[in-house]
Amino acid sequence: xxxxxxxxxxxxxxxxxxxxxxxxxxxxxxxxxxxxxxxxxxxxxxxxxxxxxxxxxxxxxxxxxxxxxxxxxxxxxxxxxxxxxxxxxxxxxxxxxxxxxxxxxxxxxxxxxxxxxxxxxxxxxxxxxxxxxxxxxxxxxxxxxxxxxxxxxxxxxxxxxxxxxxxxxxxxxxxxxxxxxxxxxxxxxxxxxxxxxxxxxxxxxxxxxxxxxxxxxxxxxxxxxxxxxxxxxxxxxxxxxxxxxxxxxxxxxxxxxxxxxxxxxxxxxxxxxxxxxxxxxxxxxxxxxxxxxxxxxxxxxxxxxxxxxxxxxxxxxxxxxxxxxxxxxxxxxxxxxxxxxxxxxxxxxxxxxxxxxxxxxxxxxxxxxxxxxxxxxxxxxxxxxxxxxxxxxxxxxxxxxxxxxxxxxxx
DNA sequence: TGTCCACTGGAACGTACGGCTT
DNA sequence: AAGCCGTACGTTCCAGTGGACA
Numbered sequence: 001x002x003x004x005x006x007x008x009x010x011x012x013x014x015x016x017x018x019x020x021x022x023x024x025x026x027x028x029x030x031x032x033x034x035x036x037x038x039x040x041x042x043x044x045x046x047x048x049x050x051x052x053x054x055x056x057x058x059x060x061x062x063x064x065x066x067x068x069x070x071x072x073x074x075x076x077x078x079x080x081x082x083x084x085x086x087x088x089x090x091x092x093x094x095x096x097x098x099x100x101x102x103x104x105x106x107x108x109x110x111x112x113x114x115x116x117x118x119x120x121x122x123x124x125x126x127x128x129x130x131x132x133x134x135x136x137x138x139x140x141x142x143x144x145x146x147x148x149x150x151x152x153x154x155x156x157x158x159x160x161x162x163x164x165x166x167x168x169x170x171x172x173x174x175x176x177x178x179x180x181x182x183x184x185x186x187x188x189x190x191x192x193x194x195x196x197x198x199x200x201x202x203x204x205x206x207x208x209x210x211x212x213x214x215x216x217x218x219x220x221x222x223x224x225x226x227x228x229x230x231x232x233x234x235x236x237x238x239x240x241x242x243x244x245x246x247x248x249x250x251x252x253x254x255x256x257x258x259x260x261x262x263x264x265x266x267x268x269x270x271x272x273x274x275x276x277x278x279x280x281x282x283x284x285x286x287x288x289x290x291x292x293x294x295x296x297x298x299x300x301x302x303x304x305x306x307x308x309x310x311x312x313x314x315x316x317x318x319x320x321x322x323x324x325x326x327x328x329x330x331x332x333x334x335x336x337x338x339x340x341x342x343x344x345x346x347x348x349x350x351x352x353x354x355x356x357x358x359x360x361x362x363x364x365x366x367x368x369x370x371x372x373x374x375x376x377x378x379x380x381x382x383x384x385x386x387x388x389x390x391x392x393x394x395x396x397x398x399x400x401x402x403x404x405x406x407x408x409x410x411x
Numbered sequence: 412t413g414t415c416c417a418c419t420g421g422a423a424c425g426t427a428c429g430g431c432t433t
Numbered sequence: 434a435a436g437c438c439g440t441a442c443g444t445t446c447c448a449g450t451g452g453a454c455a
Contacts, residue, residue: 107439125431127438301442324418344444349419365419369453372417 018231019269019276025229026262028255031076036224037217038070041208045078048206049181052093052145053086057172057179062203064186065210068253071185074210075149082147092144100156106164109156110135117142117178132167139171139178146180153184154191162199169202212252218244221254222261230265235276239264242281260284293381296358297389303343305390306334307351309399311361311377312386317407321376324349329406337402338395352377360386 024030035042051058063071079095086093096116103109107124110131114121117138121131139146148168150156157165171180184203192200213221222240240261247257263284264276273280300308310330314322328345335342343351352375356363363375379386391400 105440122431124429124439125437127431130432130438343442345418346420346445347443350443353420365451367451367453368417369451370414370416370455371453372415373451374418 019234019265019274020229021231022229023262025225026258026265028258031073031080032225032228034224035070035073035077036220037213038074038210041070041074041210042078044206044208045074046081049078049082049147052082052147052181053089053091055091055145057145058181059205060169060182060184060203061206061208062184062186063208063210064189064191066212066251066253067187068247068251068255068257069210069212070254071210072151075151075183075185079147079149092142093147094142094144095147095149097149097151099151101152104156106156106160107131109150109164113146113148114138116146116148136171136174139180142178144178146178147183148180149183149185151185152187154186154188154194157191157194162195165199165203166196169199213248213254214252215241215244215248218247218252218254218257222257225258226261230276231274233275234265235261236278239276239278239281242278246281246285259288263288290385293360293385294389296360297386302340302395303348304351304355305393305396306338306340307331307348308355308360308386309390309396310334310404311355311379312383312390313402313404313407315379315383317403319407321378323374323376324352325374326406327352327377330404333404333406334399334402337399349375 020026025032045061045063048058048061063075065071076097079097083093083095094116096113098109098112100109103112107126107128110128111121111123114131114135117135119134119138121134150165153165165182165184168180168182182203192204195203219240222243226235226240243257243260243264246260247253250256260281261276261284264280267283267287268274268276268280297305297308307327310327311322313330313334314326319326324345328348331348332342342348352361352363355361356377360379360381361377362380363377365373366376367373387400390396
């Protein structure tokens with residue numbers, strides 16, 4: 001029965017009723033031929049990088065703006081053209097793109113840079129200094145200019161300091177080594193405060209700011225992509241308007257707008273409807289949020305789950321704004337129930353911050369005068385979703401109907 | 412106006428682990 | 434095999450703090 005349905009699904013997908021004729025165009029990493037409302041940034045980046053085509057090192061560039069404002073797309077776009085041109089005029093230019101959030105550490109950023117100059121390094125085991133030396137060697141033997149894009153560089157600096165950036169900016173001062181042009185991309189506008197002044201002045205020789213898209217600009221972007229990806233009459237104009245409006249309220253995030261449109265199309269396809277309307281955008285909005293939450297919850301380690309579950313239990317007992325101390329008491333009790341050693345309060349305090357960053361809870365630092373300072377914490381996700389997801393865990397399933405003794409003391 | 416609470420959050424350090432060089 | 438490295442995750446220590454309360 002199921003197998004028969006499956007075959008029907010595939011048949012349906014393959015028939016001409018499919019809504020999307022080109023899905024790639026709606027993917028967040030797709031770089032289109034035309035980037036609406038970013039002419040100014042493209043030109044600035046182009047002019048700044050142009051000297052590279054004469055083998056002259058150009059200014060380092062610091063690009064910043066909120067997520068989904070086109071920073072990465074514009075950079076890819078311009079670099080793509082630059083590399084094609086350099087091939088045409090036979091000037092050795094290489095480009096290397098590193099996402100510091102995904103790559104994570106100085107060592108691994110350097111290892112990616114080594115890749116770009118054809119130096120193989122082991123993924124662990126070497127001293128960072130050693131990897132850096134090998135990178136410089138590779139750069140020298142390559143001879144040309146390497147344009148290194150460090151996307152989400154703020155994350156790297158936040159967790160590992162600006163040491164690597166400092167060393168990279170210094171490479172060009174050493175005469176006999178090839179040249180590096182750095183393009184640092186940051187989502188965080190306050191990122192500059194974290195940098196050593198020397199690094200800052202070197203990195204931001206040129207600065208390009210990406211303002212959030214307005215709803216109208218997002219609409220233009222969506223319209224262009226929709227024409228390229230949907231079949232004829234596959235979408236309602238009002239659906240695009242809604243995607244644009246929803247994304248505009250979230251700091252003008254084009255990625256968000258495209259995600260909404262793609263998810264809406266996929267839901268419509270699954271329901272065998274041949275036009276995307278506002279209704280499907282709303283459905284997509286709910287689905288994206290649900291997917292995000294379950295992905296986050298499923299990836300939490302045991303202790304973080306126990307902390308979150310403690311917050312959930314406090315919520316269920318109508319303690320809407322639980323304090324760190326309360327959470328720790330309940331958490332310790334739960335640890336006893338599942339026979340694991342509780343972590344220290346300091347660590348749990350850190351875990352609460354991490355849950356806050358993940359958007360699963362809202363934590364606010366409050367001062368209660370005589371009663372000290374603490375964090376007021378409440379769930380940021382639907383309690384039923386939390387209990388469903390966490391209850392699926394082998395360790396926690398036995399705790400679904402558990403009432404902590406601590407609650408009897410405080411309620 | 413000073414005290415004092417219940418933490419926060421930075422920093423240093425420990426441990427386990429996988430994996431490199433010599 | 435020894436020695437070293439980066440990474441992840443945790444502990445311990447402790448100075449700092451906002452504001453209610455005496």
